[in-house]
Amino acid sequence: MGGHITVLGAGSWGTAFAKVMADAGREVVLWARRRDVSESITSTRENAEYLPGVRLPAPLRSTSDPRRALDGAHTVVLAVPSQSLRHNLTSWRSLIADDATLVSLAKGVELGTLKRMSEVIADVTGFAEDRIAVVSGPNLAKEIAEEQPTATVIACRDHDRAVALQRACTTGYFRPYTITDVVGCELGGACKNVIALSCGMADGLGFGANTLATLITRGLAETSRLGAALGADPLTFAGLAGLGDLVATCSSPLSRNRTFGARLGRGETMAQARSAAAGQVAEGVKSCSSIRELALRHGVEMPITEVVHRVCHDGFHPREMAGALLGRQTKPERER
Structure with missing residues (x-):
């Protein structure tokens, strides 16, 4: 070119x-x-x-x-x-x-x-x-x-x-x-920011590798459900734009969304976390709301996204996150 x-x-x-x-x-x-x-x-x-x-x-x-x-x-x-x-x-x-x-x-x-x-x-x-x-x-x-x-x-x-x-x-x-697959690539990139916020919150609360792995895996599942509803190729979410981006953003201290979530998990307010970010934008703070609305429009269940939205915009405390997610009705890992 x-x-x-x-x-x-x-x-x-x-x-x-x-x-x-x-x-x-x-x-x-x-x-x-x-x-x-x-x-x-x-x-x-x-x-x-x-x-x-x-x-x-x-x-x-x-x-x-x-x-x-x-x-x-x-x-x-x-x-x-x-x-x-x-x-x-x-x-x-x-x-x-x-x-x-x-x-x-x-x-x-x-x-x-x-x-x-x-x-x-x-x-x-x-x-x-x-x-x-x-x-x-x-x-x-x-x-x-x-x-x-x-x-x-x-x-x-x-x-x-x-x-x-x-x-x-x-x-x-x-x-x-x-x-x-533009749809899958974009949804993977957007949704991973929201999941990274949840992983940061879990880290700030003192939770370890099991919790992180659970959030990453179930976050990928809800991203894939939304992608399927919007016509994305399911294989995209197993690749770099899906799993690859998700793992990096959820695991690295260089991730702005994970770092922002960790501040909330440690007890900082939204205003304090924004101030500490020093101009760096944590995209998931706003995107969690639009992704949640997109999921509701298409009848897709996205429980992690829902909890992150409640923390960022409805005054929900991060320590209530585990109870909200684990207290849901049990079901098979893969829907039939």
Whole structure:
């Protein structure tokens, strides 16, 4: 894939993904909302606020001017939080070339509309679904920026477009796979944030490996149920965009959602946990509500998501989580 690639959003994951593509030999422009961030990247080759100590390669340029960033871009990577994607993309739409490929790094379900991120992109831009791709998997930004070996999934209905994107971000430390199941890829990425919140709460409460494994496994089960209801390929949830992303996000202290949940489990209020996050967005705090509503709309039972929503939005205390989950009616592990 030739031409210049623009990444809109210079947070930790946007910066790390921009670095990956620059390391793959692509010309990359990284847009930062704040001018001081873009100027710092240009002068020091480092995003000190989000990825301190990580040297950014020369092919990566930065600007805070969206017009400059998007001028001539053949591929536009959207790396802003899921709940602000629509607002941001609306302001950028007129600057994006009509023949561009759009790539979403955001993981969530939009509040109100209950749309997945690719649906939001299509809604705002009018682009056909086969020109919109999503990236998901066990993608902890700091580890990728440090060039620790990892893999990811690029999902697009147009397989050839997914392959072109795959070539644009393959490096010696970053291995992308392709699939055409956009629905499964996006639901795996969105739901894992909610399950990670529950795992963090359990850790904050002092629970151990059995509880963590139970939440991960049953979280995967409820994600798969929702995916089946929305037409996803069940095998997607056994892969990198499902199990892989879930394990990484639920287990690592680098996970913002797990860390946020742990603060709640230790007794912090929502306000205290947000303050401690220092501007880093725990996507699952908002997405738990939209995913819950999506599940209710389709008649899908998602008990972990329900409990996380109650903790984050209804004043439910994390210590009541175990009782709410274990007190449910017993049943077979797999429904017949």
